[in-house]
Each structure stands twice: as C-alpha cells, then as structure tokens.
Amino acid sequence: MASSTISRWLRPEVYPLFAAVGVAVGICGMQLVRNICTNPEVRVTKENRAAGVLDNFSEGEKYAEHALRKFVRNKSPEIMPSINGFFSDPK
Template identity: 80%
Template sequence: MAHSRWIRPEVYPLFAAMGVAVGICGFQLVRNICINPEVRVNKEGRAAGVLENFAEGQKYSEHALKKFVRNRRPEIMPSINSFFTDPQN
C-alpha cells in the first residue's frame, strides 16, 4: 500500500529516461577506461608519459558507428522525407 504512494505510473517514463541516460553515461565511462589510448589506469602506463601512437588513436576515434554513418544523409526517416519533399512521387 505504501509503495503505491511513492511510485506512481506517471513517473515510469521518467525512470525510463533516467535509466537510458545513466546507461549511456556508464557505457561511455567504461569505453573510455577500457580502450581510450589516452587513459592509463595501471602504473606502468602512467609512467610511460605521452605516447605518440597515432594508429591507436585513429582506431579509437574511427569506430564502427562513425564509419557506418559517415556517407549517409543526416535523416531519421529518409523514406518519409523523400515522399514529402520529392515532387516526382
């Protein structure tokens, strides 16, 4: 009974949005800690100083999602956009 007073159905979308935001932040944090070439967690890596490893940096910045969307138009629904904007259809 007390639980229905604190958690109402109206706040479920807020919980979902906050969960997605926290998930994205957590993913980016883990990604940076694990594979970012500029982040060094262990002592040996920190003692190495500044490394000029351009190939590793290029590999990190050119990830699969960036390669996938590079030559695509920035549209969410291209078929609907072309239907309403193309006079030939």
C-alpha cells in the same frame, strides 16, 4: 511516511521517466567504460602512467574511428529519409 513516498513515486505515470533516466545513466556508464578501457590517452595502471606521452597515432585513429562512426559516415543525416523524400520531393 515510507508508504506515502512509494505510492507517490511508483505510479504508472512515472515509468517513462524512470525508463528515460535509466537509458541516460546506461549511456553515460557505457561511455565511461569505453573511455577507461579503450582510450589511448587514459592510463589506469601505474606502469602505463610511467610511460609518459606516447605518439601512438594508429591507436588513437583506431579509437576515434569506431564502428558506429564508420557505419554512419556515408549515410544521409536524416532520421526517416523515405518519409522526408515523400513529403519534400514533388512528383
């Protein structure tokens, strides 16, 4: 029984599926760790929870304006702008 299950699921055709699911789980895990560790509204320790609601706008701004957002802020919202320009801009 176990060998038939292994031979069914460990075929070369399902490797891309495993890779896609692995990347998705990795992204979810990264976002979970980011929220737990750096989100100013999440308080894990008892001392931080006792503080109540804080008006820490600078910390919230730092969390919201992370490096990826700063990097893509002035970029064109295209995946391949040179190819799009080649096919859409007349000469």
